[in-house]
Amino acid sequence: MTKSDNGAEAPKLAISINDFCARVGICRATFYELLNQDKVRTILIGRRRVIPVAEVERLMAEGTS
Numbered sequence: 001m002t003k004s005d006n007g008a009e010a011p012k013l014a015i016s017i018n019d020f021c022a023r024v025g026i027c028r029a030t031f032y033e034l035l036n037q038d039k040v041r042t043i044l045i046g047r048r049r050v051i052p053v054a055e056v057e058r059l060m061a062e063g064t065s
Contacts, residue, residue, distance in 0.1 A: 014043060014050035023056055034059075 015023070020040075021031050034040040040059060042049045 012053060014052050015056070016050060020051045020056060024059065 017028065017031060021028055026034075031040070035042065040051065041055050042051050
């Protein structure tokens with residue numbers, strides 16, 4: 001986490017693919033399957049792909065059926 005102006009820890013707004021896979025409990029291959037099926041939303045920042053934290057919560061609430 002990064003520090004905000006008042007010195008408090010600011011929550012992450014997006015996480016890496018590896019962090020996403022660890023939180024959800026899937027492997028990278030499964031992540032890319034979900035990505036190719038448009039079941040998970042990501043953001044490209046330059047060449048880096050990140051996943052909004054809200055997307056983790058949405059995916060876990062809705063599932064991928």
